[in-house]
Amino acid sequence: MRTRTQTTPVYASGKLLLAGLLLAACSVESSPKASPAPGPSQASKEQEAAPVQDVMTAEELAAEEARLAAEAEAARMLQLEREAAKQRADEQREKRAKKLFSEVMEPLTEAAEAYSVHNTLDEDSWIGHDQEDNQEDINALLDDAISVLGVSEIATTRAQLRALQKQISELQLGLVADREARVSAPAEEDLNKLQKAYTDSREDLALRIQEAEESISNKQAEIADLERNFVTQMRAIGVELNLESARSLLSTVTGDDFIEMCVVFDNVRGVTVQLQELTEESGESLDAAKRYYGSYVVLIHLMDRIQLELVRRINEDMVPRLAKLSKDAEVLIRDAQDNISNGGDRSIGEQNISSNELTIRATDFYTTYLSEQATEIMARNAELQVTLRDAQNTLDTVSLSSEVASLMKEGSRNFAALMKLDLPDLKGFENAELKAEFERLTKQINTVN
Numbered sequence: 001m002r003t004r005t006q007t008t009p010v011y012a013s014g015k016l017l018l019a020g021l022l023l024a025a026c027s028v029e030s031s032p033k034a035s036p037a038p039g040p041s042q043a044s045k046e047q048e049a050a051p052v053q054d055v056m057t058a059e060e061l062a063a064e065e066a067r068l069a070a071e072a073e074a075a076r077m078l079q080l081e082r083e084a085a086k087q088r089a090d091e092q093r094e095k096r097a098k099k100l101f102s103e104v105m106e107p108l109t110e111a112a113e114a115y116s117v118h119n120t121l122d123e124d125s126w127i128g129h130d131q132e133d134n135q136e137d138i139n140a141l142l143d144d145a146i147s148v149l150g151v152s153e154i155a156t157t158r159a160q161l162r163a164l165q166k167q168i169s170e171l172q173l174g175l176v177a178d179r180e181a182r183v184s185a186p187a188e189e190d191l192n193k194l195q196k197a198y199t200d201s202r203e204d205l206a207l208r209i210q211e212a213e214e215s216i217s218n219k220q221a222e223i224a225d226l227e228r229n230f231v232t233q234m235r236a237i238g239v240e241l242n243l244e245s246a247r248s249l250l251s252t253v254t255g256d257d258f259i260e261m262c263v264v265f266d267n268v269r270g271v272t273v274q275l276q277e278l279t280e281e282s283g284e285s286l287d288a289a290k291r292y293y294g295s296y297v298v299l300i301h302l303m304d305r306i307q308l309e310l311v312r313r314i315n316e317d318m319v320p321r322l323a324k325l326s327k328d329a330e331v332l333i334r335d336a337q338d339n340i341s342n343g344g345d346r347s348i349g350e351q352n353i354s355s356n357e358l359t360i361r362a363t364d365f366y367t368t369y370l371s372e373q374a375t376e377i378m379a380r381n382a383e384l385q386v387t388l389r390d391a392q393n394t395l396d397t398v399s400l401s402s403e404v405a406s407l408m409k410e411g412s413r414n415f416a417a418l419m420k421l422d423l424p425d426l427k428g429f430e431n432a433e434l435k436a437e438f439e440r441l442t443k444q445i446n447t448v449n
Contacts (some may be wrong), residue, residue: 034429065332082235089266090235092153097270103147104271105295111141112294115301142302149178149267149302150260154233161250164219171212171219178205178212237266253318253445254373257310264306269301272411290395297395300388307381314374319367321445326363329356347443387411 056064114137122130181200188201200208233248239262241249249255275292282288333356340349391411 006189015029055243067353081232085232085236089129089233093237093266093270094273096152096267097274100148100151100267101274102273104145107141107144107148108295108298108347109291111138111145111298111301112291114138114141115298116294125303138301139305142305145302145446146260146306149264149271152263152267153235154230154259154263154266157226158234158250158256161223164226168216168219168223171216173257175209175212175216178209181205182209231388234262237262251439251442252369253442254310254314254370257313258373261306261310265303268303272296272299293395297388297391300384300391300411304381304384304388307377307384311374311377314370318445322363322367322370322441325441326360329359329363332356358437359441362441366438366441 078314114134118131118134118138121134122128124130124132182202182205185200185202185205186194186195188203191199191201226252227243227246230240230250231243234241234246275296279289279292282292333353336344336349336352336356340346
């Protein structure tokens, strides 16, 4: 996969559980043997010893029933909302696939032709086109197709979120500068007309600070709305997210790659439907069946490339970088300890040690998250390999276009299943400091990229 803007595995949100109302019946134990009637004092003592039973009043029962009914209605409305979102996603996918189809067919067809001759080429040759050269051509064509298939409403939402976050960062930097300048700025009444033309007064800075704060607040509200839209859009294509896990995903270094993978997979499903329909329309045309099914096989290779590239980046790039950051923090801890031993300021040294210990904990946490994400993607890739082997074998032996169309339909269902990824959760932060350090590391890695 070509280098892309970085932003990466998401546990499903909790379902509403409607608890039943249990009422305990009170029973009185009786002795099997006759006994004299208790006297007044004895009866009084027994009454005092008897446990007090909690009995819900009619009003409380009605309130509980109303609560359960409200929860049931909320669950029903949520389900209706999700079904509506899925229907919209299906319609958008179909519309998008038709629009992208002609553009993506060119690289798919060329890649299919390259795959068809791959095994006939020499593995390594000084002269002519060998398998290594051919694979480079295939990878370039797959990347072209990926670029085409990366278009969707989800990608648009992500781009809008990134733009707003960048604007907020710029506004915050301006706020810091204006607040510092306001400390020593002259009052407006102390400036003459000439000075007012090129000097910011304390009042000017105060107004600018207020406007920036309001702008940040408005943009944060826009971000909140877009995040909710993002959750709905991801759920509609089969990726279960809640708001918190969505924010975590959007803040990780692999988040953009994971989102792109989901978008491309969703568009692959749409293109597969178009190929299936064309194959059915071609009737008994073997050439058409091979062409369309060849493109379908390339789409599976494309999905395989995206998954493996993301896992490679995690294992060969992100995890080693985190390991280096952790080792650097260990070195700084030892330096701080040495400084304390040699008469350095103990409070400063201990504060630095604590800060670097937090970095080590955050890098360990981050490494675990990314490793679990890679493991989950590889598990899905193992399923994809089965589909790929079946598809390639069918391409080599296909004889009837109707069989090809049926297999494409089954493949489309498999693609939908592959979307249901369970990624490690980021909700387990031990405290706000760890979360802040986690976000700092994300920004640091993204800056390096």
